[in-house]
Amino acid sequence: MIEKQHITDRFIKYVTIDTESDPNNPAFPSTEKQWDLANVLVEELKQIGMKEVDLDDNCYIMATLPSNLDYEVPTIGFVAHIDTSPDFTGKNVKPQIVENYQGNNIILNVEENIVLSPDYFDDLLQYKGQTIITTDGTTLLGADDKAGVTEIVTAMEYLILHPEIKHGKIRICFTPDEEVGKGAHLFDVAKFGAEWAYTMDGSQIGELEYENFNAAGAKVTITGKIVHPGYAKGKMINSMLIANEFISALPTNEVPQRTEGYEGFFHLHDINGNVEKTVLEYIIRDHDLDLFEKRKSLIEKIALDFNTKYNQDLIEVTIKDQYFNMKEKITPVMHIVDIAEEVMNDLGITPLIKAIRGGTDGSQLSYKGLPCPNIFAGGHNFHGRYEYVPVESMVKATEVIVGIAEKVSVKFA
Missing domain, CATH: 3.40.630.10 (Zn peptidases)
Structure with missing residues (x-):
């Protein structure tokens, strides 16, 4: 005993x-x-x-x-x-x-x-x-x-x-x-x-x-351009505002606080930025390997779409697998x-x-x-x-x- x-x-x-x-x-x-x-x-x-x-x-x-x-x-x-x-x-x-x-x-x-x-x-x-x-x-x-x-x-x-x-x-x-x-x-x-x-x-x-989850970490780096705000029209690129657009482009219900069981998610766990540069740190999770790969691809596609929209390489994404x-x-x-x-x-x-x-x-x-x-x-x-x-x-x-x-x-x- x-x-x-x-x-x-x-x-x-x-x-x-x-x-x-x-x-x-x-x-x-x-x-x-x-x-x-x-x-x-x-x-x-x-x-x-x-x-x-x-x-x-x-x-x-x-x-x-x-x-x-x-x-x-x-x-x-x-x-x-x-x-x-x-x-x-x-x-x-x-x-x-x-x-x-x-x-x-x-x-x-x-x-x-x-x-x-x-x-x-x-x-x-x-x-x-x-x-x-x-x-x-x-x-x-x-x-x-x-x-x-x-x-x-x-x-x-x-x-x-x-x-x-x-x-x-x-x-x-x-x-x-x-x-x-x-x-x-x-x-x-x-x-x-x-x-x-x-x-x-x-x-x-x-x-x-x-x-258990398949897991990856994603680092999203957004590069802006800072100029004097009084003369910024057509010149300033505020990386924090683009970061906000990026965050909003991901599925709003696929976050930890709105998922359970076998549902996967994107979790923004850290954000650090100013006008010139903002870095978003995500963890990506899904039990299903195919859905996991689609989640990683979605983050990369959103970055590509934003770069196309702004006609320059503002967003860089680095994704690293963590475990399976x-x-x-x-x-x-x-x-x-x-x-x-x-x-x-x-x-x-x-x-x-x-x-x-x-x-x-x-x-x-x-x-x-x-x-x-x-x-x-x-x-x-x-x-x-x-x-x-x-x-x-x-x-x-x-x-x-x-x-x-x-x-x-x-x-x-």
Whole structure:
């Protein structure tokens, strides 16, 4: 039986170590402080009895739980990331523990009147009677993905302490920089040596995902011409006004706040400009590869049309693919999803099989030859002050890891 207090203590230890990554630094890891948690994890993995514990020069941690079987089964893996999102500060995290939650408002911060309310975040009502860990309203929590890290370490410890649970060889890896899109870039799949793996990086209890967005980033640079405004007629080209035209030329309903499920979008996430130059930064997302390609083509066509309209090359577009839908790589090996689904059913967890409206390390790893579906880690409202995680969800996620290890030993006997 996984102890709630044990998993709570471990999680709080991890989230109080600042590991925020930096999207503007090309180094690995992108922030030196990620080493702080990495070094803690290395020592902890050794203490609980893991073998082949290795921290490489790029802040990837790998370790092995040897098989306790007298026959061969596939080597499987579990992966989580140690960094937290740069979208909101992860410095000086002060977790708050709400025991026996009763569906009421949770006061995160009295001084700043910050409230976590089920009136707005109705998922809270799923967790009545449970223990919920929240922020103090001034930072994110870091359940994304320190809940996943906690669950993997705790599951490995549990298997070591309970040798009566039979399992094959298990590899684990903790990656840096997932939140800035680089978590799988230097992941050594051959060194990892697993036939398949699972990222513990989903949200609410029961999530099991093997589809995600195809993703690209688009940089739209608009060059204007500045002259004295009093004498500007026929001469000035205001790049900000052209940028406004460009934004309006994209489908107005195909934005994050108006889409769900399998619907894709264009998301303008940054704009910086003056009369002479304006830069628009977009992310482009779609589950369907053909629609994804059409979205990229549309941005390029709008730029071309504007250049034709103004009879000069005012707009330059640069588009870079970021990751692709892992469904293509998972479908041929669907038994790895089926195993996780069976374990959840065994544990009384209702599997929520749906497409990720985002990406994980698993999407990139799947294209590097390591099929890698995503399993819930338990947290909600990632990347902001309203992030929370029910302790019971972390316990269940840990039990899923243990159950998958045991299930593989039976299915491949």
